[in-house]
Amino acid sequence: MAEQSTERCSWCGDPIEPNDGWRLQEVPGARKAAFCRLEHAVPWKIQGARWDAGEIAEPRGLADALDSCARCGARLDDVHLVLVRHRGEHRIPDAFCSVDHMADWAKSGGRWGPA
Ligand SMILES: [Zn+2]
Numbered sequence: 001m002a003e004q005s006t007e008r009c010s011w012c013g014d015p016i017e018p019n020d021g022w023r024l025q026e027v028p029g030a031r032k033a034a035f036c037r038l039e040h041a042v043p044w045k046i047q048g049a050r051w052d053a054g055e056i057a058e059p060r061g062l063a064d065a066l067d068s069c070a071r072c073g074a075r076l077d078d079v080h081l082v083l084v085r086h087r088g089e090h091r092i093p094d095a096f097c098s099v100d101h102m103a104d105w106a107k108s109g110g111r112w113g114p115a
């Protein structure tokens, strides 16, 4: 499959357009996942977090400014997660210390949800 082909949600299998959805990457990167909706990260994690091999294709340095977990504020370890929202031309990254905190954050609505 070509790199630029339409991706599918790691949870429900729905196709995700390149300028929509969410991409999750473990850093340093060898595992990735994608979600059509942020909420789908929650059941995905509960069911055992099935990763795909590979790296997401994002602009270099996109998440360089992130140094703490969006959920708990802890300083990021060498191994952490980056979740990127695709919204039209925009790429909006958030970082997490663990899959648990990414799912907690997703559950509460992400950036725009209630605190
Ligand atoms: Zn989905």
Ligand SMILES: [Zn+2]
Residues within 6 Å of the ligand: 069, 070, 071, 072, 073, 074, 096, 097, 098, 101
């Ligand atoms: Zn955290």
